[in-house]
Amino acid sequence: MNKVLSILLFTITTSVIGQSIIPKPRLLKASGKNIEFGKIEITSLPKKASFQTESFQIKWDFLRGELIDKIPQKEGKTINIILALGYLPTEAYSIQTSQKQIVISASSYAGFYYGVSSLSQLLEAQKNKSCYEISEGLQIYDAPEFSYRGMHLDVSRHFFPTDSILTYIDMLSRYKFNRFHWHLTDDQGWRIEIKKYPLLTQIGSKRRETMLAKNFNPYKGDGKPVSGFYTQEDIRKIIEYAKVRNIEVIPEIEMPGHATAAVAAYPFLSCKKDTLPVATTWGVFEDVYCVNDNTLQFMFDILEEVMDIFPSRLIHIGGDEVIKTRWDNCDICRNTKSKNQLKNSNELQSYFIQKIDSFIHSHNRAIIGWDEILEGGLAENAWVMSWRGTKGGIEAAKQKHNVVMTPGTHCYFDHYQGPVDIEPLAIGGYTTIEKVYNYKIIPEVLNSTQKQFIQGAQGNVWTEYMPNFSHVQYMTLPRMVALSEVLWGTNVDYIDFLARLEHHKTYFKQQGWNYKK
Numbered sequence: 001m002n003k004v005l006s007i008l009l010f011t012i013t014t015s016v017i018g019q020s021i022i023p024k025p026r027l028l029k030a031s032g033k034n035i036e037f038g039k040i041e042i043t044s045l046p047k048k049a050s051f052q053t054e055s056f057q058i059k060w061d062f063l064r065g066e067l068i069d070k071i072p073q074k075e076g077k078t079i080n081i082i083l084a085l086g087y088l089p090t091e092a093y094s095i096q097t098s099q100k101q102i103v104i105s106a107s108s109y110a111g112f113y114y115g116v117s118s119l120s121q122l123l124e125a126q127k128n129k130s131c132y133e134i135s136e137g138l139q140i141y142d143a144p145e146f147s148y149r150g151m152h153l154d155v156s157r158h159f160f161p162t163d164s165i166l167t168y169i170d171m172l173s174r175y176k177f178n179r180f181h182w183h184l185t186d187d188q189g190w191r192i193e194i195k196k197y198p199l200l201t202q203i204g205s206k207r208r209e210t211m212l213a214k215n216f217n218p219y220k221g222d223g224k225p226v227s228g229f230y231t232q233e234d235i236r237k238i239i240e241y242a243k244v245r246n247i248e249v250i251p252e253i254e255m256p257g258h259a260t261a262a263v264a265a266y267p268f269l270s271c272k273k274d275t276l277p278v279a280t281t282w283g284v285f286e287d288v289y290c291v292n293d294n295t296l297q298f299m300f301d302i303l304e305e306v307m308d309i310f311p312s313r314l315i316h317i318g319g320d321e322v323i324k325t326r327w328d329n330c331d332i333c334r335n336t337k338s339k340n341q342l343k344n345s346n347e348l349q350s351y352f353i354q355k356i357d358s359f360i361h362s363h364n365r366a367i368i369g370w371d372e373i374l375e376g377g378l379a380e381n382a383w384v385m386s387w388r389g390t391k392g393g394i395e396a397a398k399q400k401h402n403v404v405m406t407p408g409t410h411c412y413f414d415h416y417q418g419p420v421d422i423e424p425l426a427i428g429g430y431t432t433i434e435k436v437y438n439y440k441i442i443p444e445v446l447n448s449t450q451k452q453f454i455q456g457a458q459g460n461v462w463t464e465y466m467p468n469f470s471h472v473q474y475m476t477l478p479r480m481v482a483l484s485e486v487l488w489g490t491n492v493d494y495i496d497f498l499a500r501l502e503h504h505k506t507y508f509k510q511q512g513w514n515y516k517k
Contacts (some may be wrong), residue, residue: 005445007017008037014323019499019500020121020122020503020504021121021122022485022504023175023484023488023490024488024490024492024496024497025140025142025174026142027141028140028142028143029138029139030135031135031137032135032448035097035134035136036131036132037134039074039076039078040079040081040102041078041079041080041081042067042082042083042103043081043101044058044081044082044083063083063112063113063116063517067116070120071123072127074130075131076131080106083104083112085105085107086106088103088143089111089143090110090111091144092107092113093106093114093115093140094115094140094142095115095119095408096139097135097137097138102134104116108489109183114176114246117176122134124503145488146456146457146488147455147456148179148456148457149177149178149456149484149488150179150181150406151168151172151180151458151483151516152181152182152406152458153180153183154460155183155191155230155463156183156184156191156261156467157189157464157466159191159205159227159228159229159464162230162237164472165238166471168180168243169238170245171473172512173245175484177338178486180247180250182251183250184230184252184253184351185253185293187279188226188278188280188282189206189207189227189228189229190229190262190265191228192230192235192253192306193229193231194302195232195305197266197301199265200246200262200302201286203264203278204261204262205261206225206278207278207280208221208277209222209226210222210280210467211281213425219281232309236309244443249310249312250312251309251312251315252318253302253303253315253316254318255289255299255318255356256319256324256352256353257289257320257321257323258320260276260287261278261279263289264276264278266298269290269298270288270290271287271326271330271332282464284321284323285323286323286326287323290327290330291332291351296352296356303315303356314366315360315366315367316385317356317373320370320371320372324346324349327348333348347376350378351405353382354379361380368382368404370387371385371388371396372392374395374396378396378401383403384402387407387460388407388408390407393443394443394446396453397454402453402455403453404455404456405456405457407457409430410435411436411439411457411460412431413459413460413461414429414432414461414462414466415428415430415458416428417431417475418516427465429515433478434494436482436486437482437486437494437497439483441454441457441487442454457486470514473513474514474516477514478504478508478515478516481504485497
């Protein structure tokens with residue numbers, strides 16, 4: 001966080017003004033009498049040349065709509081909104097009011113977007129009043145503590161249509177998340193169109209059924225086929241939708257494990273070369289990608305298309321839960337180890353990830369993977385996503401690699417959030433909204449230099465037991481809202497947060513979003 005911001009006192013008044021904003025602003029002061037108005041109008045935009053491009057015009061039009069179209073106009077005077085350039089950190093903004101105008105200052109589109117978002121929340125809370133009120137001397141100065149503020153969604157276990165993904169992005173953008181981690185491939189379904197390998201979706205996107213509840217042994221299926229994938233056109237539409245909401249979409253293409261759906265489409269990718277069905281149960285499977293030049297070229301081809309679609313700096317490559325039994329008994333993998341002087345299968349995994357890292361780095365991108373990619377040696381340019389607690393993130397930070405913290409203890413929203421006997425079936429665990437709100441992202445064991453490599457955190461939504469999007473919303477809201485304030489760095493008063501959350505529950509209802517009540 002910018003040093004100037006870090007020394008600001010965190011201040012909030014007991015006035016109604018500001019009590020509805022989540023995440024809570026870093027500095028908010030209100031003084032003077034309230035101004036009453038019924039209409040708003042944007043009368044000034046930044047004049048800087050770089051803000052006058054066609055792509056920015058699309059964004060400005062969107063911001064105008066967020067204020068003018070979404071906030072009901074009432075009787076009364078018009079107050080002017082001025083968007084002004086200011087010397088502020090990239091995602092920072094300020095809001096200042098006077099009798100006739102509201103000035104939102106920022107140095108980037110992200111800052112303006114967040115300023116408009118906060119102002120919108122202030123006005124939304126007054127929708128039922130005869131007019132809007134705002135303090136004549138309102139001052140908000142705000143910026144996030146962490147640069148990576150993410151939410152994840154698994155669409156492999158259950159597929160959700162494009163409109164649902166757009167709604168999910170709306171949910172994220174409202175609470176100032178700036179990364180959407182999209183888990184597109186796994187054992188139970190391949191959900192992204194790859195034109196060079198059409199069988200990935202023709203075969204890999206379809207499974208004959210899904211296991212019932214937790215009936216692993218004996219197995220019971222529901223007899224209902226599951227299918228669905230996103231065309232490249234669908235994905236581009238989603239990326240553009242996210243872009244104007246200041247969200248970067250990060251794709252995840254699982255490798256070298258969680259590969260059953262791909263192997264079902266192209267059996268040559270596995271060590272045994274057997275024809276397999278797309279998985280109908282949950283868990284971890286032995287048939288992973290065989291490590292050889294043909295497999296690597298296959299993955300390079302896929303990643304070429306992925307990077308052509310997704311402009312994101314980061315490409316998530318999974319790397320988790322790789323059972324190495326097949327590798328240990330595979331002549332091809334043994335030959336790869338021998339040829340490259342690799343001592344064991346952990347080093348073979350590292351070799352595979354390093355090859356992928358080099359390829360992605362050659363395209364001016366960077367890989368990010370689950371913390372298992374530390375095993376056997378971390379690839380040179382890799383980011384690490386620490387999910388098995390904080391140990392992996394701590395180790396990566398000590399090695400001077402960027403880290404996103406997402407420990408299962410606090411950031412897995414597939415866990416139960418209430419008593420098991422009254423909650424819908426979940427994968428396990430117990431993560432309450434209070435536990436999420438009190439999460440401390442940066443491990444204290446790190447020194448000041450190492451702490452700088454912790455870029456932020458992410459909430460994960462694995463959908464084994466979420467068969468529809470309404471269920472996804474129920475598991476996500478309001479825990480995601482609590483995490484947004486953690487990532488903003490203003491999670492200092494849980495009781496105050498709960499009071500502000502009440503207004504947002506009303507908003508959930510208005511939007512038709514399901515949530516934990």
